[in-house]
Amino acid sequence: MTNAAYAQAGAVICGLLGLMFLWMRACHRDPGSGWFAAGFTLVCTIFFFDLRLQPGGTSAHRGASLAGALAVMLLGFGLIDFLAPTLRRPMRWRVALAAPLLLAIGWLPVGPLPRVLAHALVAMSLIVMAMAAACATRREPGAGFRLITVALLLHPACLFAFVVAGVDPYQLRYLLIVPVGVLGATLFAVNLTRSRARLETELAARVAAQRELAELNASLEQQVEQRTAALHEIIEGLESFNRSVSHDLRGPLGGIALATRMAVEAADRGDLAAVRRLLEPVAEQAEALTRLVSDLLALARVDDVRLSLARVDLHASVEEALAQLRLGGAEAHWVRVGALPTVDADPGLVRQLFVNLLGNALKFSRGSQPRPEVEVGLGAHEGQTVVYVRDNGVGFDESHAERLFKPFQRLHGRAFEGHGIGLSIVRRIVERHGGKLWVRAAPGRGATFFFSLGPGSHAR
Missing domain, CATH: 1.20.1070 (Rhopdopsin 7-helix transmembrane proteins)
Incomplete structure (x- = not known):
């Protein structure tokens, strides 16, 4: 080359x-x-x-x-x-x-x-x-x-x-x-x-x-669906709430108006005995309305209050709740309280939780059994320690349990006093702490309410 x-x-x-x-x-x-x-x-x-x-x-x-x-x-x-x-x-x-x-x-x-x-x-x-x-x-x-x-x-x-x-x-x-x-x-x-x-x-x-964007879009769509469903549920709840409040207010107010008008007519006739007799139900209805307004304020306060977490001795909270119930005239001498832990929670809301649960247990046990019994203690559920409040009262059909936690829902009708708000407040308090609330019951065999205060409570 x-x-x-x-x-x-x-x-x-x-x-x-x-x-x-x-x-x-x-x-x-x-x-x-x-x-x-x-x-x-x-x-x-x-x-x-x-x-x-x-x-x-x-x-x-x-x-x-x-x-x-x-x-x-x-x-x-x-x-x-x-x-x-x-x-x-x-x-x-x-x-x-x-x-x-x-x-x-x-x-x-x-x-x-x-x-x-x-x-x-x-x-x-x-x-x-x-x-x-x-x-x-x-x-x-x-x-x-x-x-x-x-x-x-x-x-x-x-x-x-x-x-x-x-x-x-x-x-x-x-x-x-x-x-x-x-x-x-x-x-x-x-x-x-x-x-x-x-x-x-x-x-x-x-x-x-792109994968992250797709996952984010799917997550956003899911959140939108969840928020939309929650919004529909809130709207339906508000409509039901308004109907229930209107019904519970209309009855007492109508009774007060009728009794007051009849008392005025009796006063015009000079019939003081009739006036006294007519004013007694007016006072009772007014007291019932006062309790209703107090319950509604308590329900609203649970959602509005800012959680103030502190070390809470649940045994002491139960004793405080029982003392508050005794001041209201409740007979609480048959309540047995077992060993309870100390948790991180809002002290005021936890006390209100026990007031409502114990008041509910005392109400449905009183007069239904020769020896009413209410017990507060610790249990286990899916490997987690939970608190329970058990009574041997009238009980109810467990298939209707979900209705208990909605405002103004009363499974026993007018047979027991109350407006059906107490357990709604309990559920809101538990949910605010990130916990769970459920019930086991049977007609004539009492009911047991279980609750946990969520992963942030750290029971000790």
Whole structure:
């Protein structure tokens, strides 16, 4: 194969490499690709004008030496840019690889470079570049930098072997076409691999972001559905609440109005006995309305009050509730209180909870059994400690238990006093603490109310 054929092959190979790196620069903006494109294009130019740049003897053409030094410098700068994210002080590497080339350029005004020296200076710059690639390999293993290191060292190794073998220095420029081509192909392949890895990372990030967005949208839709259902439930509850309040207010107010009118008529007749007899139910109805308003205020207060968590001794809270019930005239001497824990809860709401539960148990036990019994103690449910309030009163059908916790729902009708708000207050208090409330009951066999105050209570 003639020197002209070698030169043409080198021009084609380096030209193609320049075009490929130019395409990579235009499409992907990969770091260093612009320097690589310029460097290989300049090498292509050297081989293209090979016949004009090959004087006889052992000295290199000054123009070829200058172009070669600039080409290697461009390739070196491109490599440092490519490795910059994994290199410390990239500027020092640029200076180190440029120093031999600047020496060669500085020699040219004095005279042409000996060919062996020109190739040696290029080899020194390539060795510096190989050292940079080796350092980058330790910081980013698996990125293909080892291949770049080997490809960069291929040129100095071939140069050394050719010199030792006594190859004519004039032929070195042709024998090194293969190392130059291998270096370019390796740089291009590693660049593509790195771009692919970056694109895969970006794609994975986008897929993850889309997945998170889809999950967020699904969560938002679920929350909207839940809030909508809760809103419908609240509206239905308010409508039922309004009907119940209107019914419970209309009866006493109507009775008060009728009794008051009849009392006025009796007073006009001078019948004081009739007036006294008529005013007694007025007082009773007024007291009933006062209790109703108090219950409604208590129900509203549970939702409005801000929880003030503190250490609460449940046994002491039960005793306080019993004392409050006794002040109201309740007979609470048959209530048995077992060992109860200390929890983190709102003291006022917990006391109100026991007042309502114990008052409910006392009311439905009184008169229904020869020996009424009410017990407060600890139980277990699904591995969690819970508090219970048990009575042996009239009980009820457990299938209707959910109605108990809605305002103005009375399973026993007017047989017992009250407005059906007490257990609604209990449920709201338990839910405010993040707990659960449920009941077990049977007609004629009493009822047992269980409750927990949620994970934030930390019973001890």
